[in-house]
Amino acid sequence: MTDPAAKSENEGPENNGRETQRAPERPGRKLLLDLGPLVVFFAANYMTGDFMMAVQLLVGATVIALAAGWVLERRVSMMALVGCVAVAFFGGLSVYFDNELFIKIKPTVLTCLLAAVIAGGRLMGMNPIGAIMGSQIRMTDEGWRALSWIWVAMFLTTALANEIAWRSLSTDDWVTFKVFGITTISLVFGAVSVPIMTKHQIED
Template identity: 30%
Template sequence: MSERKISPVVKAVLEWGPVLVFFVVYMKFKDATVMFHGTEYHGFILATALFIPLLTVCTLILWKLTGRLAPMQIATLVLVVVFGGLSVWLNDPRFFKMKVTLIYLLFAGILGLGLMLGKPWLQLVLSDNLPMKPEGWTILTKRLALFFLGLAVLNEVIWRTQSEELWVNFKTFGLMILMFAFLMAQGGLLKRYALEEDETDEG
């Protein structure tokens, strides 16, 4: 099924809204505790408990509006539900923090496997919107796989060595900024390997 187009603003709200809500709730309740069934829950767990259903609802709405979900969106939702759920159930924020590492390791592994099989799967997902020669897709896929691997390592370093608040800021804004910077840095590659109009028409 082809993807139905929706407003970029609606898409951005559905994709980034849950992350921003997590940040706002955490900042508001980071020093608070809530007693539930004899157990104390801190602000991080409260924000996580809200983030899980909110992300689920937003992802389902996105699926309903567009008619499809990218494999990475599905994988992200599954890992959020599983590891976020473990954090809430066990009252341990480490699982939710490790989730970010696992997501990027998964992405890097999928892209790396595609390259080993001679199938840059990134091309299958984005080729309609970003016409590019096969060599360009191979290079971009390698770079993105290494980038995701770097993000996984960086996340591990930050959550294990820095404060919880710094990690929340990194997750909310740092990852977004790094992703934007990476994409901007690929401008030369995209231009060098872009298909000409006649090549696109032939494809």
């Protein structure tokens, strides 16, 4: 006769493994979590005309999206975490000082910082992009090198575009640029990255 206690001990690790197993990543849900806060920001500013209220909702929606990502996926990407911290920091400064400048320069500061980290890492023989993406994809070093410089170009392009936008556009028009312009830049460089990742991907 099998000892129930022994059976429980044998089943324990398997049960624990099932409980801690990560949920499969769903691209549609990830896209919603990534773009949801921007949609809230745009809609709030458009419907209320109150930019500071829209900033507060952006910060809240970003934190909620990050928490939801952890609950649903049991993982939080490094980029999502860094982005959330940046939104909370610069958004908080804008609300506290009642000054639009802080949230407007956030894309410039963040993308310049990311470009510097990636470029500096590559020049020192490291692979920051690989660390950011984790186990999502395996590529040759040549592929990581090419992808790294594409990301550097993307971040610097975003920084330059944002500097031009916030200095020359009205606040409402800058919000439109923030939501649609920066997203478009990311999509364009993402499309450029796909052939490189496909070419240099290491199959399991």
